[in-house]
Amino acid sequence: MSKHELNTIEYIILLISEFAVKVGISEVAAYRYLNSFGAIALCEKHYGIMHTLSVEENIDALRAYCQRKGGTL
Numbered sequence: 001m002s003k004h005e006l007n008t009i010e011y012i013i014l015l016i017s018e019f020a021v022k023v024g025i026s027e028v029a030a031y032r033y034l035n036s037f038g039a040i041a042l043c044e045k046h047y048g049i050m051h052t053l054s055v056e057e058n059i060d061a062l063r064a065y066c067q068r069k070g071g072t073l
Helices: 003-023 027-036 039-045 055-068
Strands: none
Touching: 003 027, 003 039, 003 055, 027 039, 027 055, 039 055
16 A cells, blocks of 8 residues: 555544544544545545645535535534
8 A cells, every 4th residue: 555545544534533523423423424425535536635724624624515415414
């Protein structure tokens, strides 16, 4: 596995964990929620940009993205 792939995976795990804390759910529930609305794939696709922004900005963006797709958190 390349360094870029490892960095991407670690960053997505961080975002899932921080998202869980922000909305008050478990990490497993956060993963399922984000994955069900395509937010994990979005993070993979746009890692190159997302990792340059703050974690809080990304969490807010992921939350808004999921809400536009029908999410309620």
